[in-house]
Amino acid sequence: MSSALAEHNGNNGxxxxxxxxxxxxxxxxxxxRGGLCQLEVNVSSAKLKEVGGIFAKGNAYVExxxxxxxxxxxxxxxxKTWTPSWNEHFTVLVTLNxxxxxxxxxxxxxxxxxxxxxxxxxxxxxxxxxxxxLKDCGLKLDxxxxxxxxxxPAGDLYVKLNGIDLTTSELNNxxxxxxxxxxxxSDNRSGTDSPASPIVAxxxxxxxxxxxxxxxxxxxxxxSNRPPPPPPNQNNTAGITGSIPNQSSTATNEGGNxxxxxxxxxxxxxxxxxxxxxxxxxxxxRTTTWERPEPLPxxxxxxxxxxxxxxxxxxxxRTTTWHRPTSExxxxxxxxxxxxxxNQDVRRQNYQQRYLIPSSGIQVVGRDLPPGWERxxxxxxxxxxxxxxxxxxxxxxxxxxxxxxxxxxxxxTDQGIVYFIDHSTKTTTYTDPRTGAPSFSSYxxxxxxRLAGFRQMCQDSALPGHTKIAISRNTIFEDSYNAIISLKPxxxxxxxxxxxxxxxxxxxxxxxxxxxxxxxxxxxxxMYCLFEYANQNNYSLQINAASSVNPDHLKYFKFVGRVIAxxxxxGKFIDNGFTLPFYKRLLNRGVSINDLxxxxxxxxxxxxxxxxxxxxxxxMEMFFTADMEIFGEIKTxxxxxxxxxxxxxxxxxxxxxxxxxxxxxxRGVEDQTKAFMEGFYEVVPLRWLEFFNEKELEMxxxxxxxxxxxxxxxxxxxxxYTKNSKQVMWFWQFVRDRKNEQRIRLLQFITGTCRVPIGxxxxxxxxxxxxxxxxEKVGKESWLPRSHTCFNRLDxxxxxxxxxxxxxxxxxxxxxxxxxxE
Numbered sequence: 001m002s003s004a005l006a007e008h009n010g011n012n013g014x015x016x017x018x019x020x021x022x023x024x025x026x027x028x029x030x031x032x033r034g035g036l037c038q039l040e041v042n043v044s045s046a047k048l049k050e051v052g053g054i055f056a057k058g059n060a061y062v063e064x065x066x067x068x069x070x071x072x073x074x075x076x077x078x079x080k081t082w083t084p085s086w087n088e089h090f091t092v093l094v095t096l097n098x099x100x101x102x103x104x105x106x107x108x109x110x111x112x113x114x115x116x117x118x119x120x121x122x123x124x125x126x127x128x129x130x131x132x133x134l135k136d137c138g139l140k141l142d143x144x145x146x147x148x149x150x151x152x153p154a155g156d157l158y159v160k161l162n163g164i165d166l167t168t169s170e171l172n173n174x175x176x177x178x179x180x181x182x183x184x185x186s187d188n189r190s191g192t193d194s195p196a197s198p199i200v201a202x203x204x205x206x207x208x209x210x211x212x213x214x215x216x217x218x219x220x221x222x223x224s225n226r227p228p229p230p231p232p233n234q235n236n237t238a239g240i241t242g243s244i245p246n247q248s249s250t251a252t253n254e255g256g257n258x259x260x261x262x263x264x265x266x267x268x269x270x271x272x273x274x275x276x277x278x279x280x281x282x283x284x285x286r287t288t289t290w291e292r293p294e295p296l297p298x299x300x301x302x303x304x305x306x307x308x309x310x311x312x313x314x315x316x317x318r319t320t321t322w323h324r325p326t327s328e329x330x331x332x333x334x335x336x337x338x339x340x341x342x343n344q345d346v347r348r349q350n351y352q353q354r355y356l357i358p359s360s361g362i363q364v365v366g367r368d369l370p371p372g373w374e375r376x377x378x379x380x381x382x383x384x385x386x387x388x389x390x391x392x393x394x395x396x397x398x399x400x401x402x403x404x405x406x407x408x409x410x411x412x413t414d415q416g417i418v419y420f421i422d423h424s425t426k427t428t429t430y431t432d433p434r435t436g437a438p439s440f441s442s443y444x445x446x447x448x449x450r451l452a453g454f455r456q457m458c459q460d461s462a463l464p465g466h467t468k469i470a471i472s473r474n475t476i477f478e479d480s481y482n483a484i485i486s487l488k489p490x491x492x493x494x495x496x497x498x499x500x501x502x503x504x505x506x507x508x509x510x511x512x513x514x515x516x517x518x519x520x521x522x523x524x525x526x527m528y529c530l531f532e533y534a535n536q537n538n539y540s541l542q543i544n545a546a547s548s549v550n551p552d553h554l555k556y557f558k559f560v561g562r563v564i565a566x567x568x569x570x571g572k573f574i575d576n577g578f579t580l581p582f583y584k585r586l587l588n589r590g591v592s593i594n595d596l597x598x599x600x601x602x603x604x605x606x607x608x609x610x611x612x613x614x615x616x617x618x619x620m621e622m623f624f625t626a627d628m629e630i631f632g633e634i635k636t637x638x639x640x641x642x643x644x645x646x647x648x649x650x651x652x653x654x655x656x657x658x659x660x661x662x663x664x665x666x667r668g669v670e671d672q673t674k675a676f677m678e679g680f681y682e683v684v685p686l687r688w689l690e691f692f693n694e695k696e697l698e699m700x701x702x703x704x705x706x707x708x709x710x711x712x713x714x715x716x717x718x719x720x721y722t723k724n725s726k727q728v729m730w731f732w733q734f735v736r737d738r739k740n741e742q743r744i745r746l747l748q749f750i751t752g753t754c755r756v757p758i759g760x761x762x763x764x765x766x767x768x769x770x771x772x773x774x775x776e777k778v779g780k781e782s783w784l785p786r787s788h789t790c791f792n793r794l795d796x797x798x799x800x801x802x803x804x805x806x807x808x809x810x811x812x813x814x815x816x817x818x819x820x821x822e
Contacts, residue, residue, distance in 0.1 A: 039094045039134070040162040043075050045085040046104060048116055048155035058082045059107040060116060062157070064090055067098050074502050077107045096171070098123045102157055104143060107504070117143025117154025132166035265295045285310060294326050318474065370398055394418065405433055430457060450691050451700070457688055458569050466495040471515070473500055477522040485559050489682035492566050513751070516567050520574035523560055530556055534599045540579040542599065543676070545668030546630055554675040561679025568701060569684050577702040581665055583694035585673065588686055593661045603664055607657050615650045622648040624656060626663050639663055703756050707743040709736055712773065715761040720777035728775060730802045734809060749813045750787050750794050764792050785812045
């Protein structure tokens with residue numbers, strides 16, 4: 001399968017930063033799972049034997065595998081050297097009998113990576129040599145490679161081990177007990193083998209403390225109807241003072257429990273009180289309960305923080321929680337995720353294509369055109385003017401403009417955009433010196449012209465070089481924030497070079513599209529409390545007035561403003577859009593009562609009622625004030641100075657409605673909006689957007705949503721296929737048979753984004769500019785389809801049947817993520 005996927009299957013391992021960002025140094029080295037320990041591995045450097053000739057340069061990286069079958073952990077690539085220095089830390093879960101395998105590869109862009117050398121170590125041997133204590137334990141590993149059946153030296157690899165501190169008895173007992181279990185350190189807590197994973201979850205210092213404010217307590221058995229069971233003591237609970245017992249040593253079945261019952265979790269024991277009632281002892285927390293505990297679900301683990309508080313690690317999602325998970329809670333969470341995904345799909349479908357009504361231009365009556373000018377009408381009924389003197393055309397009527405000032409000259413770019421030359425200062429500008437407005441702002445009837453002018457301004461302001469941003473998929477929000485907020489605004493206008501850690505994709509534009517899509521999905525997530533949905537039926541976003549719960553929220557709003565402007569500047573799309581009134585405020589345009597209708601229908605209807613009725617007759621006792629509740633506290637704001645003493649009457653109600661409409665959009669979000677706009681305008685100045693309205697700005701950021709299959713098919717090219725090839729006909733049948741949401745996912749698989757650009761599929765952009773969607777015949781029928789998002793190309797093997805094509809395409813779309821080599 002791995003050979004069949006290109007840009008969407010490049011990551012088969014976990015990068016160092018994926019792991020290290022989710023590890024707390026406060027977590028103890030030995031965990032509660034039977035025999036599992038936390039080990040820190042530092043891959044320092046290497047001295048490699050040169051291969052490929054004297055002028056060849058190495059691009060080496062290391063793969064670390066625990067017990068052979070786990071996904072490898074990969075370092076960054078040490079470029080152009082045979083003595084790379086990585087100094088990367090990995091924190092993994094191991095048993096005392098684990099085997100650590102190190103492989104050094106030479107990274108190649110155009111072909112498969114080459115294994116330079118490998119070596120493996122047995123943790124038990126290292127522990128015996130160091131008396132069970134691993135603290136800055138430096139190792140020099142002799143790398144070997146096999147050639148023609150002979151093992152040859154390939155260099156040296158330097159690593160350090162940290163984090164295990166055992167006594168001699170613990171070491172001997174641990175190695176002896178683990179020798180009877182599989183080397184992967186599996187346990188039978190849930191009735192099946194669940195091997196230890198080298199993926200480490202987040203520290204409770206980051207996630208759980210944000211989710212709960214108090215330590216959860218183990219339920220205490222009720223005392224009103226029956227006496228509680230006796231507390232555990234040292235005589236009958238060996239696990240209290242010694243190491244926490246595992247199930248095999250402490251879990252009993254007193255009282256004749258049936259064999260069909262699920263085994264107790266580690267550290268639990270079932271007992272019977274003097275009245276013959278069953279209760280359960282938790283040796284981990286020294287508590288008792290009447291309820292039989294369920295074993296932890298597959299992939300979960302119990303740990304303790306530095307304050308000895310128990311928390312739970314979900315290795316499946318690499319998250320932590322204070323609450324003990326149950327099958328029911330996990331099922332509820334999964335159902336919530338499914339509903340959230342469905343809501344997201346509905347929100348995506350709310351986007352509609354919007355076009356401006358073509359303007360017929362302004363006709364001046366009673367004056368003749370200047371000599372050499374002619375008035376014409378294009379095929380859309382729009383009026384334009386021809387200057388036969390310069391052999392140019394323009395939308396504006398030459399009779400409405402004054403002559404250019406002395407030393408000024410008007411010219412047109414290759415894209416048809418008017419600009420002006422000031423020969424006295426030897427400068428050029430798009431601003432008309434007669435009006436002070438951009439030259440293409442008069443093209444009100446042609447959105448494409450104004451968009452082309454905006455793109456030209458972005459291109460003219462771009463700086464040479466590129467901005468490199470390296471991020472991890474699992475921490476894309478945090479990594480992107482740290483990278484973007486530390487850069488100067490002018491660096492954000494350079495060409496972007498995005499790297500996903502642990503993946504080998506080359507960014508010709510596809511990775512940048514993927515980054516904008518994934519990052520916007522994360523940073524605009526209402527669960528971060530920065531933004532909220534407009535209402536329960538409108539999934540467009542607006543600023544959350546309660547965002548101040550995060551003391552650094554203004555910094556994050558500035559970051560979000562920068563990212564949104566970068567998407568606009570670089571011609572990329574974001575996952576979700578904002579409300580139209582938000583775009584109006586971004587364009588520095590006023591909002592009115594009509595803008596409230598889609599955001600807050602109830603508020604809108606209330607103001608409309610005031611507008612349509614006589615307030616004096618109703619005697620409503622309203623004043624120029626408004627109330628707002630945040631965190632349970634109600635505050636009163638004056639809409640104008642002294643508003644608490646000014647009563648609303650039928651005479652001044654128009655002013656009240658206008659002030660109240662403005663307050664509704666600004667209540668509690670003035671500072672957040674200011675920070676957002678500060679970050680936005682650092683990248684895209686407001687004057688560049690003066691000739692767009694809020695609907696066009698939304699289209700520029702979000703693109704069109706509905707997939708027009710006919711437009712897609714008409715703007716597709718083929719290599720080694722023709723439009724009449726049976727595989728091509730099957731492909732379009734497959735597309736037409738899918739729902740719109742599935743078509744979007746197919747489009748995202750091929751192009752890196754689910755958004756279609758403004759203008760349809762004919763405006764798809766590739767790494768070298770406009771690039772239509774391409775279907776190329778590649779591979780064998782057993783291969784999976786491959787995507788090249790930077791070139792909008794799908795490699796479609798010559799399948800023998802329609803059913804086979806459907807199976808392969810569905811698998812490629814649903815089961816792949818990441819980027820591989822081009």
